[in-house]
Amino acid sequence: MRPTTKGVFPAVLTETFADEATQPFWDAALDNRLGAPKCTKCGTFRIPLTPFCFNCQTREIEWIQLPGTGSVYSFTIVRHPLSPGLQLAVPCASGIVELDGTQGSGARMIVNIIECDVDALRIGDKVEIVFEHLAESESKMSVPRFRPIRQK
Amino acid sequence: MTIKDQAAIVGVGVTPYWKRGQSYPESELSMACTAILAALDDAGLSVSDLDGFAIYSNSCDPAEVASVLGVPEVRFAATTTSGGGGCAGALGLAAAAIHGGMATCCVTLMTLQQLNKRLGGSEVGGLLAYATTSESASPYGGNGISPNAAFTANSGLLSPGHSFSVLTQRHMHLYGTKREHFAEVAISQRENALKRPTTAIRNTPLTLDDYFNARMISDPLCLFDYTLETDGAVAVITVSAERAKDLKQQPVYIMASAHGGTGRWGPAIFRYFQAPDDEFASSGHRPVAKRLYEMAGITAADVDVALPYDHFSPMVIMQLEDYGFCPIGEGGPFVAEGNIRYGTGSIPVNTHGGKLSEAYIIGMTHVKEAVEQIRGTAINQVEGAEIALVTGGPASLPVSGTLLRK
Ligand SMILES: [Zn+2]
Numbered sequence: 442m443r444p445t446t447k448g449v450f451p452a453v454l455t456e457t458f459a460d461e462a463t464q465p466f467w468d469a470a471l472d473n474r475l476g477a478p479k480c481t482k483c484g485t486f487r488i489p490l491t492p493f494c495f496n497c498q499t500r501e502i503e504w505i506q507l508p509g510t511g512s513v514y515s516f517t518i519v520r521h522p523l524s525p526g527l528q529l530a531v532p533c534a535s536g537i538v539e540l541d542g543t544q545g546s547g548a549r550m551i552v553n554i555i556e557c558d559v560d561a562l563r564i565g566d567k568v569e570i571v572f573e574h575l576a577e578s579e580s581k582m583s584v585p586r587f588r589p590i591r592q593k
Numbered sequence: 594m595t596i597k598d599q600a601a602i603v604g605v606g607v608t609p610y611w612k613r614g615q616s617y618p619e620s621e622l623s624m625a626c627t628a629i630l631a632a633l634d635d636a637g638l639s640v641s642d643l644d645g646f647a648i649y650s651n652s653c654d655p656a657e658v659a660s661v662l663g664v665p666e667v668r669f670a671a672t673t674t675s676g677g678g679g680c681a682g683a684l685g686l687a688a689a690a691i692h693g694g695m696a697t698c699c700v701t702l703m704t705l706q707q708l709n710k711r712l713g714g715s716e717v718g719g720l721l722a723y724a725t726t727s728e729s730a731s732p733y734g735g736n737g738i739s740p741n742a743a744f745t746a747n748s749g750l751l752s753p754g755h756s757f758s759v760l761t762q763r764h765m766h767l768y769g770t771k772r773e774h775f776a777e778v779a780i781s782q783r784e785n786a787l788k789r790p791t792t793a794i795r796n797t798p799l800t801l802d803d804y805f806n807a808r809m810i811s812d813p814l815c816l817f818d819y820t821l822e823t824d825g826a827v828a829v830i831t832v833s834a835e836r837a838k839d840l841k842q843q844p845v846y847i848m849a850s851a852h853g854g855t856g857r858w859g860p861a862i863f864r865y866f867q868a869p870d871d872e873f874a875s876s877g878h879r880p881v882a883k884r885l886y887e888m889a890g891i892t893a894a895d896v897d898v899a900l901p902y903d904h905f906s907p908m909v910i911m912q913l914e915d916y917g918f919c920p921i922g923e924g925g926p927f928v929a930e931g932n933i934r935y936g937t938g939s940i941p942v943n944t945h946g947g948k949l950s951e952a953y954i955i956g957m958t959h960v961k962e963a964v965e966q967i968r969g970t971a972i973n974q975v976e977g978a979e980i981a982l983v984t985g986g987p988a989s990l991p992v993s994g995t996l997l998r999k
Pocket of ligand 1: 482
């Protein structure tokens, strides 16, 4: 396991294992953009992409660039490290983010929420995406995480 | 034509319960056989009567067990899909097989030994094991790690406990459910377990102070909100209602059974978390509960004792809501008012102590307790109990519920 800092869950999967369907997401991630597949017929977003739209059973999709902001739908603070290698990472926030520009359910992202006060994080908090570009990754993986949007 | 009252549980068999890993040199196979033989004996039947395996979570390999025990002919071998959610539903599978004429005597069982493995991901199985569980059910293993695994594997959610913490947090947010409510589930079940010699690990009283002083594992869940981890096996035998009348034990009729869930619940808890808003902070049992009561022709008010799957204490509260013991969102105050206490509550819950305080055999200890309550032989016997509810899950679809009656 790679060295880590408090609150940052070290990526355990360092390759994307992408296929044709998911590659556009990872290509955009390398470029610090959040790409999301949208049903061309009914407009439903689904992340990750599945072979059929769960709303209208259509296959065709188009890739849309989302703003990369959203809100915390729910979360947990992991306090107990399941592996000795996670000792440095805990406490660590993980949860579900609903993305601005989508319909919510069906397109939520399940992510590590970093740079937050684990005792102050709340459902509904506004967050933004941030990509960690893994240097050692042969497939050039960029891991998406979210962090609170600071008051400007 | 439904399976209502068409089959009955006539035998229960069990091994001792051990702390995780301590059942060695027994094996999952030897424990399964021990429990099956004990269940057949309890019913006054023998291996020559057994002809069906109605299981869940692929709990054993019927090919292996039947071969080891010398079962003359297997006529039915099926499992509900996914994991522990199918527990109670497997009893319905047995009733369906018997009522449909495919088998005459079915065993439903779980055997569990966590020696070289640990359910739910940890250093034992490698952090990746849980994180990348393939959504492919192919026996050939699909193509290894699926392309969609990379969308969840690095989230930091590594175990069922982490996932159910996220679910619980949402319930607290929507309804004001509190840790005091989870504590009441843990404390009441501990009290039930204390009177039982079978309690595997947690055999001292639990106070509110103990609860709040326990270490947090994953907010909002602390140590005592988590299930025990134990080894052991439990088996039950089901035959037709007609045949049950002539056997050793008082028949425990399978009044109704249902399993499933909405499509979008799917594998929600474990990988996708994509269930619609109105279902997310629930146990996923609502549609199952509806069909269950319809088949039985009763309501929650008719249930005398409830044995809900309790891998995590908040899931008891959400099931009390979804099975109609209280309105949606009011499960917390409902338990706080003392409603689930044995002896004084309106609906005694997990009178055996459950997974939280007796043993974790993936739901089968609940089936055993439901049978004993209806027989009238339970250690914490609910006076006059005639109808018992037992459930499997929340987990990936299917989740399940079964009603047993006198
Ligand atoms: Zn569509």
